[in-house]
Amino acid sequence: MKKHVVLYKSLSPALRERLGEHAEITEITQLGGDGLARLRDALPHAHGLLGASLRLDAALLDLAPRLEAVASVSVGVDNYDLAYLDRRAILLSNTPDVLTETTADTGFALILGTARRVVELASMVRAGEWTRNVGPAQFGSDVHGKTLGIIGMGRIGEALAQRGHFGFGMPVIYHSRNPKPAVDARFNARHASLEQLLAEADFVCMTLPLTAATERMIGAREFALMKPSAIFVNIARGKVVDEAALIAALQSGQLHAAGLDVFEKEPLAADSPLLRLDNVVATPHIGSATVETREAMARCAVDNLIEALAGRRPANLVNPQAWAARGR
Known part of the structure; x- marks a missing residue:
């Protein structure tokens, strides 16, 4: 049975298809309006999360008891509580180098x-x-x-x-x-x-x-x-x-x-x-905002999440303590 991923970042058709080969996807196209409520509703079933620009705090992540991995489409990880993720052995990955x-x-x-x-x-x-x-x-x-x-x-x-x-x-x-x-x-x-x-x-x-x-x-x-x-x-x-x-x-x-x-x-x-x-x-936070780079970042995040959900260490693991906590 495929694991369940909540996607809160738009992916190109090719990358969405690739992710869908490995996981069931709940896609939330916008976090505005009722999007955050939909995210909350989806979290109890989520094994993986993929997205960016959302503060994932304990109040949200407590709603996701099955969560194994978070793939951030970013280099910066200041939106994540690393100590919380480590305590729960949730793997966090990011997308360095490509941007x-x-x-x-x-x-x-x-x-x-x-x-x-x-x-x-x-x-x-x-x-x-x-x-x-x-x-x-x-x-x-x-x-x-x-x-x-x-x-x-x-x-x-x-x-x-x-x-x-x-x-x-x-x-x-x-x-x-x-x-x-x-x-x-x-x-x-x-x-x-x-x-x-x-x-x-x-x-x-x-x-x-x-x-x-x-x-x-x-x-x-x-x-x-x-x-x-x-x-x-x-x-x-x-x-x-x-x-x-x-x-x-x-x-x-x-x-x-x-x-x-x-x-x-x-x-x-x-x-x-x-x-x-x-x-x-x-400028409106355009540091990595080119067609080529954003696609490369998304591809990196998808690869990170696929690896993590398969029980393998993702290439861009941010918190090795969580990996160690799994006894790996």
Whole structure:
């Protein structure tokens, strides 16, 4: 008898068919409206869950006594209570690697778009306000040769460093828990304290995961350490930044500009002060949002779930403690 999977993320026909070969599927196309109620009704029968962007807390997962595995279509796992999953020996998998290059592309798009004021000036043209050659009031900032500071040197941080070093001749400095000699050698990069990086970097880019240690890692103190000409870019998670402090720094001119793909609360509220600032480029969490990458992420998640429900360790297991708890 096939195991039961609750799917709360749209899959391509080919991937849905592949999953259906291994499991019975209850599909919930939208979590809005009565979707969450339908999810609750389906959980008692679920052996597996596949989806993203839903906070799976104990109150929900207590409704799923048969649950064996959760396949998240994401790299970040801050929506999951790992301690709870470990206690119940529920395997959690994610989708690293496949979105690295696409997310780094997004980061560099924000660097370029913010430095060269692309959104602001394109809006001026669209509004019919381009009536003469641009002058100093519309000038942007160079990117080539400027110092790129990366906070969090994981896969995405390395991909960003590659673009900056090889593509734009940017000196690279980074802050992470430990130096990475291979990164230093490949990109002529330098490991630095957070304070050193903030003081030296022309572009400060966040690429680290959200954890208890990184939540609100960047606040008023950190913005005060940056150059007034610095540009801040966040492709990590919104909550690694104190958003109120970021707004204050941008409004006061303490910080030159920001390129943001993530926010404390998403979707970003229409009355957010960030949307009234010309020195902000804001995108709707599009880090991995390309046709090719989202399909690759979904394929990875499907493969992870099939393996887990077959009693095999998935390739992208997040919580090996749960696997150990099964006596494997």
